[in-house]
Amino acid sequence: MSLRPALVAPWPLSLTAPAALLCGGLMAWALAPRAMPGLQLLALAGLLLLIAAGRAGIGRSAGLGLLAGTGWMAGSFWWLYVSMHDYGGLAAPLAVLAVLALAAALALLVAAAMALWRALRSGRTGVDVAWLAALWLAIELARGEWFTGFPWGASGYAHTDGLLAVLAPWIGVYGVGAVAAALSAWFALELSARLSGRRDRWLALSLATLTLAGAGWLPALRGPDFTQAGERLSVTLLQGNVSQDEKFNAERLPEALDWHLRTLLAARTDLVVAPETAIPLLPDQLPDGLWHQFTEQVGASGQHVLVGLPLGDFEHGYTNSVAGLGPTGTPVYRYDKHHLVPFGEFVPRGFRWFVDAMHIPLGDFSRGPLVAPPFRVRGVAVAPNICYEDLFGEELAARFVGAPADVPGVLANVSNIAWFGRSVAVPQHLQISRMRTLELQRPMLRATNTGATVVIDHRGEVRHALPPHERGVLVGEVESRSGLTPYAAWVGRTGLWPAWLFALGMMLWRVRRTSGSDQVRHALT
Structure with a gap:
């Protein structure tokens, strides 16, 4: 009996919901003091795999993004509870609720990104990787600047001691996070293709795996001195x-x-x-x-x-x-x-x-x-x-x-x-x-x-x-x-405007290239 029909069929919510929450928690776990760039890459790849290989529709993709984002945010700044309850005197239930409410509010950005990625995927790996990187850059910029900004736990920080740190003097923490998101998306899409029976994707999957492993586990490379x-x-x-x-x-x-x-x-x-x-x-x-x-x-x-x-x-x-x-x-x-x-x-x-x-x-x-x-x-x-x-x-x-x-x-x-x-x-x-x-x-x-x-x-x-x-x-x-x-x-x-223009330009390009209602209707089904 082949297991392949189970692998390509929509995955049940009872499996994907806790898995998404776990992926978000692992993204927080990858930050200091553990500093595990490889775990950050795998955790985000896991979320994207739940959407791509799990055949999630737009609504479910948004829900998985919300769960993962809440786990990521709450796991990154749970210590706000200490300031509000232990030192601020706020009742414990209210302090817990405040942390979770903030985490869920910020997670709405992740939910939006996952829904848009699912809705406007082209089926071409390169395009879909670039589309995800642009969305990820946009939501991290938004979290860092909207409503005075609260970018604590941004994904790029997990790479301070990783290979991608070499990019920091060029593109900063948000750029590093976008590159990491692109690598995670590449790996997730190639693995999803292989699970769907695409035997011709072995070489691409191998390259994606090696690249992900190098970015996640090779020692940090600092690059040239500009100063x-x-x-x-x-x-x-x-x-x-x-x-x-x-x-x-x-x-x-x-x-x-x-x-x-x-x-x-x-x-x-x-x-x-x-x-x-x-x-x-x-x-x-x-x-x-x-x-x-x-x-x-x-x-x-x-x-x-x-x-x-x-x-x-x-x-x-x-x-x-x-x-x-x-x-x-x-x-x-x-x-x-x-x-x-x-x-x-x-x-x-x-x-x-x-x-x-x-x-x-x-x-x-x-x-x-x-x-x-x-x-x-x-x-x-x-x-x-x-x-x-x-x-x-x-x-x-x-x-x-x-x-x-x-x-x-x-x-x-x-x-x-x-x-x-x-x-x-x-x-x-x-x-x-x-x-x-x-x-x-x-x-x-x-x-x-x-x-x-x-x-x-x-x-x-x-x-x-x-x-x-x-x-x-x-x-x-x-x-x-x-x-x-x-x-x-x-x-x-210029501030972060060039990064915003890049992200929004990529998003506009993707929307214009989309076949419109036919593709969105297909995604909904």
Whole structure:
């Protein structure tokens, strides 16, 4: 008895629905801390195989995409539950519902992509692979930019340590994700053809399998240096390890504040960096004269210091900021966070009730400029960014097209993700920072409250690191860089519009090439 009729018949929903959810979960599992590019490729290929070989119609394809997308999103950022429930005080059922609702809302993009791919497939492998890559690029761009953007867990991050990382200085994380999607689609379509009895597809399937295996399991290839070495700086990075439930505690605050200020003053390197809200109070809320005394001592010591703290006042508004202090006579530097976190740093319209249900201080900040001047340390332009901001490579790249003297030589991220406890948010954020260094070929300093506090070189390699969730001081060295990667050059000038135009152009071409109602009617049946 042949099994082939079962392989080519529509696969039952009882099989495909849990399989799609599993594929989405495996895409999340492929991210840090495991960093498994091969698993990401296979997981997406599995979803596409459920649609292609499983003979799913448009509606079922959308449903499978929704399930897979929900598993992918929820598996990528489940730790939002910790911030909302453990530290925000939101009831556990509401916190779970909020995470799942966000995951399902973002998964609608995956559902749309799978439905469109199914509806407008041509039956020609090359065309259908390009069609899927264009759709995948479009939905990842949409997730990264619409409604302020939340691209955490984008598929390209799984390839930070894979062979496809060589493409990052050219096309960035979204381009890497689109290429990965194309490889997954090629493999899925060739395997589907073989399951359907196409013996002439053995060679194509073998090539697709070898390509997928190489992209997924061969060691990372970094490619050429587009940037040139510059001045070296010695650096000190602080990791206070203050639990979020103690950060604003009146009994715990004096000890943590004292440790940060003493450690900053005791450092003897070119640059000292303390995390986001290392000083969790406005300067006027500190004990009388403490901020002025601290700035005078920094000036007398000859140090350059970057320290995270809120600035402003409750009447005119406040910002999540980094203050830069230097030797006596150096102007005080200020960087205000531009890309704010919804609900944590600003309240989206209509959601005040949701924020009021939590107990998070300083929940509505003012926004800083997109392009801010750098902080100068011994002639090196150091560009700060705060926490979530290094998730948006296109916004960091915007700083690379100004006056040559203002182009950053070193990036410095200050973060506090104690909000998410001992979760995978820490290694995931490190993976994100490493992708930025690959795209821009600039080293990244990361001074964080609970980790990962590290020095990353311009090729994405961690050169110095502290163990997470421990108080410590990291002393190391960083080499500044000059010059631009292709990615920095085109994204810095145009943003992500070329990627959007490519994706939309491919989609328009596919729609125009479609035979119209006959093909769609065939897909529905």
